[in-house]
Amino acid sequence: MLSVLFLGDVVGRPGRKALAEQARNLRRDLELDVLMANVENASGGIGLNAKAARELLALPLDVLTGGNHTWKHKDVFPVFQEAPRLLRPANYPAGAPGTGLRVFETAGGVPYAVLNLLGRTYMDAVDCPFQTARTLLDSLPADVAVRIVDFHAEATSEKKGMAYFLDGRVSAVLGTHTHVQTNDARILPGGTAALTDVGMCGPVHSVIGMDAQGIVNRFLTRLPVRFEVAKGPARLEGALCAIDESTGRALSIRPWQGGLS
Ligand SMILES: [Fe+2]
Ligand SMILES: [Fe+2]
Known part of the structure; x- marks a missing residue:
């Protein structure tokens, strides 16, 4: 059995700090084989710079x-070439730096694939995530049974749709982007674990990680407002999954919250 924790969007310095303080302990305390995080908001709450x-x-x-x-800070582009552990959505048009699918191996020698996809409903007009998922998953060797998908998307219907589309073909479809953890963790009939959104790693008292007053002012006035990452305690949120490494089927999934810093 593989124990996998996937943490939602890491927001700014508070998110990075909470993660840095707790990653090692989480690995030990939860006996994790795989610890992953979405990092698209790690720099100032929007984007990821090289540093x-x-x-x-x-x-x-x-x-x-x-x-x-992901592409907000251009200095991160070369990091995608240097760091195989850094993925970006697979369905950007050809020519984007990096890749969205890669096979890794746990310390125990179990291969697992991670596929990162971007939704299209209320988002950029990228290539179809459904068609891309089908093509890329078909390209994986059959002995890579454990397959984890980060579907970064806005609409709950698109995220649910992806989970059912991939049911039986991957171990887990885990949603990111909204920064609000949903309460619909379940194992689908084909054995795929799904959670519409795993939440975020960032300030507890905030509007999706940003200072609440700035967001409220924007809603009140509709004028441009500079959003800032909120201050105060930060919490880690994610999905904790157990996966049968021989079949790739999910054994359990639950929304996870912890690690207040
Ligand atoms: Fe995000
Ligand atoms: Fe996002």
Whole structure:
């Protein structure tokens, strides 16, 4: 059995700090084989710059995934070539730096694939995530039974749709991007674990990680407002899954919250 914790969007310095403080203990306390996080908001709450990417790559994280904000800082582009553990959504048009699918191996020698996809509903007009998932998963060797998908998307219907589309073909479809953890963790009939959104790693008292007052002012006035990462305690949120390494089927999934710092 593989124990996998996938943490939601890491927001700014508070998110990076909480993760840095707790990654090692989480691995030990939860007896994790795989610890992954979505890092598209790690720099100032939007995007990932080279400095933050290297800081996160120095932590005991197995895989770092991306989203619609991944390309905000151009200095991170070369990091994608240097760091195989850093993924970005697979369905960006050809020519984007890096890759969205890679096979890794646990310390115990179990291969596992991670696929990062971006939704299209209320988001950028990227290639179809459903068609991309089908093509890329078909390209994987059959002996890579454990397959984890980060579906970075806005609409709950698109995320649910992806989970059912991939049911039986992957171990888990885990949603990111909304920064709000949903309460619909379940194992689908074909054996795929699904959670519409795993939540975020960032300030507890915030609007999706940003200072609440700035967001409220924006809603009140509709004027441009500079959003800032909120201060105060930060919490880690994610999905904790157990996966049968021989079949790739999920054994359990639950939304996970912890590690207040
Ligand atoms: Fe995000
Ligand atoms: Fe996002």
